[in-house]
Amino acid sequence: MKISLFIAKRIIGSKSYKNSVSAPIIKIGIIAISVGLIAMHIAIGTGIGFQNKIKDKISSFEGHIRVSTYENNSTNTTLESIDPQMIRSAAETERISFVNSVAYASTVFKTDKNFAGGLLKGIDSTYRWNAFEDYLIDGRLPDIGSLISREILLSKHIARTLGVKTGDRVSSYFLFEDRLPIRRSFVVSGLYDSGFPDFDQRIAFADLRHVQKIYQWPTDQVGAFEITLDNFDDIHRFSEEVYDQVPAPYDVQHVKERYPEIFNWISLFDTNIALIIVIMIIVGGINMITALLVLILERTQMIGLLGVLGMQQWSTQKVFLYNAAYLIGIGLLWGNVLGLGLLALQHQTGWITLDPTSYYVTTVPIAFDVPMITAINIGTFVICVLMLLIPSLIISKVTPIRALRRV
Structure with missing residues (x-):
């Protein structure tokens, strides 16, 4: 020693x-x-x-990267459809965890006594909820099967505004400038609370086929693709790669661009x-x-x-x-x-x-x-x-x- x-x-x-x-x-x-x-x-x-x-939390709602059309406005409503074949080549990489096909539609939720504005997010049977089950506080996630589903997942905030609970019925009105409003009736399958007011105050989840019918899209068309990567740090590089691969009418944005202040x-x-x-x-x-x-x-x-x-x-x-x-x-x-x-x-x-x-x-x-x-x-x-x-x-x-x- x-x-x-x-x-x-x-x-x-x-x-x-x-x-x-x-x-x-x-x-x-x-x-x-x-x-x-x-x-x-x-x-x-x-x-x-x-x-x-x-x-x-942000990724559980919107993924890491969103591919949509330039026509989609600041309300996040997907006004134009996208051909799924367009994203196929970009999605064939090991860095991607999964891709969700979705569509958004601005709507007014209404009951006999109350109403609330919101954004209906259309999802299909392959939708990956990611960690969303952690936010579920009552009921269950919507059951999206072979037949069009009438179930809807509301946030606790929207449900409180409407005065509804799991199992209640809610009407949803979709307004247009050039045609009459369209009404859809849903049954509340569950309630979520993410603790993220930007999403809780406006987003509800329902069957994608409702949005397709409302906008008169073919059944193989969707409003946007939400890409979730294995590594969040790849978000800048991969979004640039996707942008180079998709045609000109489409826009590619990652969550840092969509929510820069956060x-x-x-x-x-x-x-x-x-x-x-x-x-x-x-x-x-x-x-x-x-x-x-x-x-x-x-x-x-x-x-x-x-x-x-x-x-x-x-x-x-x-x-x-x-x-x-x-x-x-x-x-x-x-x-x-x-x-x-x-x-x-x-x-x-x-x-x-x-x-x-x-x-x-x-x-x-x-x-x-x-x-x-x-x-x-x-x-x-x-x-x-x-x-x-x-x-x-x-x-x-x-x-x-x-x-x-x-x-």
Whole structure:
């Protein structure tokens, strides 16, 4: 065993070390490292959790990329149909998880006493609900079979406005400039609540064939294709590839283009996370520097004795660096236990709630990013140790003669 490490272990294990004048300062340094790591865990876990949750919610409604016609207006209504053969070549890639064929129609939902405007999303029997089952709060998803279905899935918000519940009937009116309105009657199969007001306030799900008949489309025509990728990070590159493959009358948009304000907002979490990490590492490092200086000043006699015995300055420095590294490790251990424990508690119980109208989620979402957790532990340890190299040079100012005179 190297002599520096051996001496450091003897110092750490001694009773005088635990009862020394520097003990309170050492504890403060350990607490600073622990609190800093807890703050980093919370910032990363909640920040990435928010980003992932909001991405998943938007994707569960519209996929990652939408292919539709340029004629479709700002209300999302699909006024023109698309031939499914057009998207076939673009969809034949391993990067695509699935493609949904859909159509949108603006409508007015009405009961005997109430009405509400909305957007009817037509879906077929192959529609992939993705994680939508998590938002279902009552009833079930519409059963789309070989025969045209009269079932409709409403949001909790629309159902409350209309005063209906699962099993009730709802009329839907489709208005046109050049012909009489068309009425369709539906039975509410279930209610959903995504906590995302932009969607909950307007979107309902029903059989695609209703929209096809309303717009007088052939049965093989749809209003749009919603493409979901295996990797969200491929969204920019793949949307450009699809745009190059589809004919001119069609438009290709990914969700970041459709909802720029939301994605600009969640991108700020990256800046906040980086800022918190930097601040916490600096605070922890400064506290450890203070603890190291106190340790050195407390053991000047030992430093002088080691110098007389012929130990080199760097070897003496390593004694205290090993000591400080041990303290940093203790701080990181407690920071991981408490920080990850708090995140796990929130992940399992959701005891911290939020207003969905402001944050798009009902509880604080948590993500456990193992590479990031590993990186902040290693990074914090390495940076703090490197920060201690300069103050450890004070050992060179301790001369053996002056140190031993105090014995």
